[in-house]
């Protein structure tokens with residue numbers, strides 16, 4: 001359980017922390033100081049470095065989370081743990097949508113130097129990452145409130 005919790009939290013820190021940095025720090029500055037060609041090229045590069053780590057984090061979170069859920073009794077686990085499974089799966093689904101749809105479009109648009117299409121794709125990514133960041137922070141809060149109520 002301790003090893004699983006460690007791997008789980010490592011994945012959460014990388015994924016949610018990375019989204020927080022991208023959304024709250026890099027996004028507003030890039031939007032105010034860079035013109036579209038440079039800004040879109042920057043984001044395509046940043047996501048190209050960050051997303052492989054998100055896949056690793058997703059695998060770690062899912063495997064360690066399911067292991068801990070088994071230890072806690074499977075479907076008889078506390079409600080907050082089952083809610084975490086639901087929210088976590090939703091976050092992973094949203095991430096997969098980002099990866100296979102607007103991110104693929106962004107890479108393509110940057111390669112073709114189609115800045116209008118790239119801007120539209122980046123706008124979609126921004127919205128979906130904003131939702132996922134909120135879900136991630138809510139999930140973290142929910143676990144701690146849930147544990148307090150159970151204890």
Ligand code: HEM
Pocket residue numbers: 005008012016061062064065066068069072081084085086087088089091135136137139140143144147
């Ligand atoms: C995808 C499916 C997920 C499953 C099956 C899952 C399952 C679990 C389980 C069973 C625990 C141990 C709970 C306990 O010992 O009381 C745990 C801990 C935790 N999980 Fe998840 N989780 C998932 C996703 C996530 C996500 C997406 C986040 C955050 C964004 C998250 C954040 C946490 C945190 C912060 C803890 C530590 C709680 C503590 O020990 O105080 N989990 N998870």
